[in-house]
Amino acid sequence: KQYRIAVIPGDGIGKEVMPEGLRVLETAAKKHGVSLHFDHFDFSSWDYYEKHGQMMPGDWKEKIGKHDAIYFGAVGWPAKIPDHVSLWGSLIKFRREFDQYVNLRPVRLMPGVPCPLANRKPGDIDFWVVRENTEGEYSSVGGRMFPDTDREFVTQQTVMTRTGVDRILKFAFELAQSRPKKHLTSATKSNGISITMPYWDERVEAMAKKFPGVKWDKYHIDILTANFVLHPDWFDVVVGSNLFGDILSDLGPACTGTIGIAPSGNINPEGDFPSVFEPVHGSAPDIAGQGIANPIGAIWSGAMMLDHLGEKVAGKSIVEAIERTLAERTLRTKDLGGNADTTACGKAVADMVD
Amino acid sequence: KQYRIAVIPGDGIGKEVMPEGLRVLETAAKKHGVSLHFDHFDFSSWDYYEKHGQMMPGDWKEKIGKHDAIYFGAVGWPAKIPDHVSLWGSLIKFRREFDQYVNLRPVRLMPGVPCPLANRKPGDIDFWVVRENTEGEYSSVGGRMFPDTDREFVTQQTVMTRTGVDRILKFAFELAQSRPKKHLTSATKSNGISITMPYWDERVEAMAKKFPGVKWDKYHIDILTANFVLHPDWFDVVVGSNLFGDILSDLGPACTGTIGIAPSGNINPEGDFPSVFEPVHGSAPDIAGQGIANPIGAIWSGAMMLDHLGEKVAGKSIVEAIERTLAERTLRTKDLGGNADTTACGKAVADMVD
Numbered sequence: 001k002q003y004r005i006a007v008i009p010g011d012g013i014g015k016e017v018m019p020e021g022l023r024v025l026e027t028a029a030k031k032h033g034v035s036l037h038f039d040h041f042d043f044s045s046w047d048y049y050e051k052h053g054q055m056m057p058g059d060w061k062e063k064i065g066k067h068d069a070i071y072f073g074a075v076g077w078p079a080k081i082p083d084h085v086s087l088w089g090s091l092i093k094f095r096r097e098f099d100q101y102v103n104l105r106p107v108r109l110m111p112g113v114p115c116p117l118a119n120r121k122p123g124d125i126d127f128w129v130v131r132e133n134t135e136g137e138y139s140s141v142g143g144r145m146f147p148d149t150d151r152e153f154v155t156q157q158t159v160m161t162r163t164g165v166d167r168i169l170k171f172a173f174e175l176a177q178s179r180p181k182k183h184l185t186s187a188t189k190s191n192g193i194s195i196t197m198p199y200w201d202e203r204v205e206a207m208a209k210k211f212p213g214v215k216w217d218k219y220h221i222d223i224l225t226a227n228f229v230l231h232p233d234w235f236d237v238v239v240g241s242n243l244f245g246d247i248l249s250d251l252g253p254a255c256t257g258t259i260g261i262a263p264s265g266n267i268n269p270e271g272d273f274p275s276v277f278e279p280v281h282g283s284a285p286d287i288a289g290q291g292i293a294n295p296i297g298a299i300w301s302g303a304m305m306l307d308h309l310g311e312k313v314a315g316k317s318i319v320e321a322i323e324r325t326l327a328e329r330t331l332r333t334k335d336l337g338g339n340a341d342t343t344a345c346g347k348a349v350a351d352m353v354d
Numbered sequence: 355k356q357y358r359i360a361v362i363p364g365d366g367i368g369k370e371v372m373p374e375g376l377r378v379l380e381t382a383a384k385k386h387g388v389s390l391h392f393d394h395f396d397f398s399s400w401d402y403y404e405k406h407g408q409m410m411p412g413d414w415k416e417k418i419g420k421h422d423a424i425y426f427g428a429v430g431w432p433a434k435i436p437d438h439v440s441l442w443g444s445l446i447k448f449r450r451e452f453d454q455y456v457n458l459r460p461v462r463l464m465p466g467v468p469c470p471l472a473n474r475k476p477g478d479i480d481f482w483v484v485r486e487n488t489e490g491e492y493s494s495v496g497g498r499m500f501p502d503t504d505r506e507f508v509t510q511q512t513v514m515t516r517t518g519v520d521r522i523l524k525f526a527f528e529l530a531q532s533r534p535k536k537h538l539t540s541a542t543k544s545n546g547i548s549i550t551m552p553y554w555d556e557r558v559e560a561m562a563k564k565f566p567g568v569k570w571d572k573y574h575i576d577i578l579t580a581n582f583v584l585h586p587d588w589f590d591v592v593v594g595s596n597l598f599g600d601i602l603s604d605l606g607p608a609c610t611g612t613i614g615i616a617p618s619g620n621i622n623p624e625g626d627f628p629s630v631f632e633p634v635h636g637s638a639p640d641i642a643g644q645g646i647a648n649p650i651g652a653i654w655s656g657a658m659m660l661d662h663l664g665e666k667v668a669g670k671s672i673v674e675a676i677e678r679t680l681a682e683r684t685l686r687t688k689d690l691g692g693n694a695d696t697t698a699c700g701k702a703v704a705d706m707v708d
């Protein structure tokens with residue numbers, strides 16, 4: 001079967017790292033007999049917005065809604081267009097309208113990446129953060145009353161539905177069950193947030209009964225963030241609400257020094273809609289146009305995309321090529337103490353794929 | 355003037371560390387001509403609950419509401435009494451009913467404390483987390499609909515009032531202004547939490563205008579937690595909502611290895627009600643009764659209490675005595691690689707006070 005991939009480079013360094021991601025994907029596909037077809041789109045970008053006054057064409061869903069996956073660079077150019085227009089007009093729209101209810105990110109200590117934690121070696125830290133990606137704290141329900149007076153107040157609701165909570169927990173338990181350690185950690189705050197978080201805990205307990213092979217535990221989000229720093233080796237799969245998952249999936253990569261190279265998937269597991277794979281980093285206006293951006297986040301996201309499509313062997317070959325590349329100082333980009341530019345680093349990874 | 359202090363040891367190691375806190379307070383008070391009077395109370399504890407079926411007497415407000423401050427050990431004994439009963443029946447009650455709208459915690463790399471971050475030395479990390487302590491995400495507004503059906507959902511409102519937001523920001527800006535770096539960082543998430551967080555940002559901007567001498571910046575909570583790990587030296591005073599402050603004030607001490615010795619203040623700055631000073635650690639049932647608990651958190655909380663009462667010189671003398679004690683391995687407790695027991699460590703700090 002041929003996979004049809006929608007490619008959206010977006011803004012800034014998104015445009016620079018995507019060619020390297022595609023290079024590596026093509027190499028891995030060829031080696032492993034996977035057939036990929038790429039369609040390129042220029043929307044979800046400042047350039048497009050400037051020309052059309054909107055982030056995406058009216059028929060964006062027809063244009064990319066039937067693809068097997070979306071391979072995304074980076075969006076946003078805060079000096080030119082406010083975040084809430086660029087992000088809510090594209091990425092967050094995809095999450096909602098393509099029902100990408102899983103946000104998945106690896107937390108993995110890679111060779112060659114300086115770790116901000118003392119005394120940790122590659123292999124010590126290797127887990128996944130599974131984030132609910134459609135509801136929870138990111139709701140649009142709420143408002144302001146008594147504006148511009150002393151009585152002014154705002155409210156915003158956190159909303160958790162049984163459907164929304166159960167399906168993310170199921171995904172997380174299944175992922176845990178597929179891994180050697182079979183260990184799931186749930187992020188909660190039921191001692192302080194007294195309505196929604198106890199409900200989350202309740203659903204975790206109910207779901208756990210269906211996965212008797214998975215050991216599970218839970219931590220309040222405050223001490224959980226502390227444990228990411230103190231005991232990152234404790235974790236295997238960590239699941240959290242939209243906000244808690246957002247926090248943990250930035251903090252985790254920070255603890256492994258990989259925030260600049262971390263990948264992510266916004267996944268609709270049922271495949272009713274395409275999933276989006278994109279590096280965690282943004283468009284980085286400060287270094288855009290210099291050819292020095294680190295392409296590893298985009299390349300690694302490509303590996304996650306292959307994985308999602310079921311091409312696990314090809315995906316794994318890319319992750320291993322990344323590890324071999326990072327291990328060589330000269331093949332790394334400047335941000336990781338090397339001297340390769342974006343293209344040289346991308347070519348190095350492609351060469352390492354086998 | 356004589357200060358009247360209500361002393362509540364609470365549960366578990368709370369009862370073991372408080373005598374050391376009092377020992378050091380008495381020493382410092384004597385040396386600096388401060389007059390302290392202590393009244394002891396047995397409520398806010400499992401023992402009290404067992405006898406009386408409630409955490410506190412009906413007239414608890416009359417009993418401790420007129421004191422100049424409350425010096426607190428630790429509460430909670432999860433195997434015997436659920437957290438929400440013990441915590442919401444005492445600590446959280448104090449915060450609300452004594453309008454302790456500031457939760458204040460230092461993040462400070464101390465000598466002799468193993469730092470989980472690579473290559474950081476005492477002096478590198480030294481900031482305060484200021485947390486809103488009465489409203490925000492910890493609201494009691496919300497509920498459940500369609501229970502036990504597929505349509506089941508729960509909601510909980512985050513509530514921010516102008517009064518609530520402005521007064522915590524004012525406290526934080528004033529604290530920043532009093533420090534050499536005069537730098538304030540605000541925790542937000544206005545790119546995702548689209549109603550309450552933009553309001554928070556709006557109030558920060560308005561308050562900043564009244565403090566032209568303070569440099570300020572803001573970070574989304576996800577990247578802010580990452581920066582606690584990657585750049586803890588960037589911060590001077592960090593202010594956040596109830597939830598964000600809760601997270602940051604556990605993560606910060608974790609980054610400095612001091613989660614077991616960190617102090618905290620729950621403060622009503624106007625002095626209409628007494629403020630509560632307590633170590634961050636809990637009652638630690640697993641080590642209670644062995645005499646090995648680290649008393650530094652309680653002692654350091656005593657220093658914060660003196661500071662709050664306006665006795666800055668006496669407070670500082672305790673913090674310096676803590677630093678000198680921690681620097682000597684033999685004077686530290688077991689958790690910090692030493693061999694002193696709770697009493698020996700407390701006596702050592704008292705001896706160091708000058």
Ligand SMILES: CC(C)[C@H](C(=O)O)[C@@H](O)C(=O)O
Pocket residue numbers: 191192222441600
């Ligand atoms: C016990 C809990 C309710 C409390 C909080 O979240 O406020 C604690 O974590 C704290 O920081 O004092």
Ligand SMILES: CC(C)[C@H](C(=O)O)[C@@H](O)C(=O)O
Pocket residue numbers: 087246545546576
């Ligand atoms: C840009 C922002 C709205 C987004 C989020 O909070 O979801 C980002 O932090 C992410 O993690 O993808």
